[in-house]
Amino acid sequence: PPGRKVLIVYAHQEPKSLNGSLKRIAVEELSKQGCSVTVSDLYAMQFEPRATRNDIVGCLHNSEEFNYGAETREAYKRGCLSNDLIEEQKKVQEADLLIFQFPLYWFSMPAIMKGWMDRVLVQGFAHEFPNCYDSGLLKNKLALFSFTTGGSKEMYAKGGISGDIRYLLWPMQHGIMHFCGVKVLAPHICFAPEYVSEEKRKEMLIAWAQRLKTLWKEEPINCSPEWYFK
């Protein structure tokens, strides 16, 4: 709906890839609805995935023994995080919906996107004990993981060699998003696009565009062990 803000965090090296097309379709469809859409194109930004001392501008709270979590929490409070992190946090703060678009690498997101999670979702900004899970600091936001796989749907079935695809969603959806209070929409998964016909790939794009048309009417999943492991 008009006025809603969406941040797409996108991690693919190639604009011509299916991930690139899925990202473009989301920008187009959501813009058409009147949403304001921002994209963090991580490879194009050469986004830094490493959590280091460089994330804190100026003096450390304790320079004797570097503790990344403690230092970034302090730096966030004092406004001393590095600029790239402040920029990303602004985008997150403004967004009603976060879409993560990526190819599945090793049952998870690519390192460049994991680095975005590690560095952007700082304590004090995204969570602050006891404000985690349902009372996480990013509550009232939605997230959606949209990704492509190498393995087929059969491999990722319950009883399949790679196990139910939901098993691998636990760390990303529950461990990260739910922990920060973000409600999670059902994932959008394109299985094995490299091994299907051009026509099938087109159908995948159409299905995503279709889903986006009614996305704002969707209810979040019940993000608890039952959803993942039954």
Added chain:
Amino acid sequence: PPGRKVLIVYAHQEPKSLNGSLKRIAVEELSKQGCSVTVSDLYAMQFEPRATRNDIVGCLHNSEEFNYGAETREAYKRGCLSNDLIEEQKKVQEADLLIFQFPLYWFSMPAIMKGWMDRVLVQGFAHEFPNCYDSGLLKNKLALFSFTTGGSKEMYAKGGISGDIRYLLWPMQHGIMHFCGVKVLAPHICFAPEYVSEEKRKEMLIAWAQRLKTLWKEEPINCSPEWYFK
């Protein structure tokens, strides 16, 4: 036992941290046993986590549409991977045991270590369909995930707010190591070292040293959904 080779992939910024001590103890204890121990100290190496075109030296197989998986597979065959990857692959190839030592970040490994997985475990080197899982190309090797957590043992219990700690081990142990044919030893977990006494932290170090003394007698876990989700 004398002659066994161990690679420790280590991801912590601070040598004085508990992770730093756990790494040092592993080097000392395993060396004392006559093992030959190599450490990849990822932050000290400024290891690159991003999967990009720079990982291929010289021409691409298909420069029209960059496909990281396909390009690194080809580059591996032709010996055209970047030097940092060739170095890490040599260390993996020689190792009987891989130990991953890290602080848990967001229910997973830090991005710098995820980047090591994404970039080093190239198709053709670590797996090559149908040579995956029990017939993965790194079979006859062992792996052990040794990590510290922010959350307590109670939070990571079955029924706890963060769910059974085993849930989050699935992508790392099954999705990465088992996929490559590596057998997995039980994880070594130090819960919430930041919130316990100095004495408790010392006990954690002693427990790790003790475990290492009989490590080579351990049987791998049965890496199947039952172990993780019961």
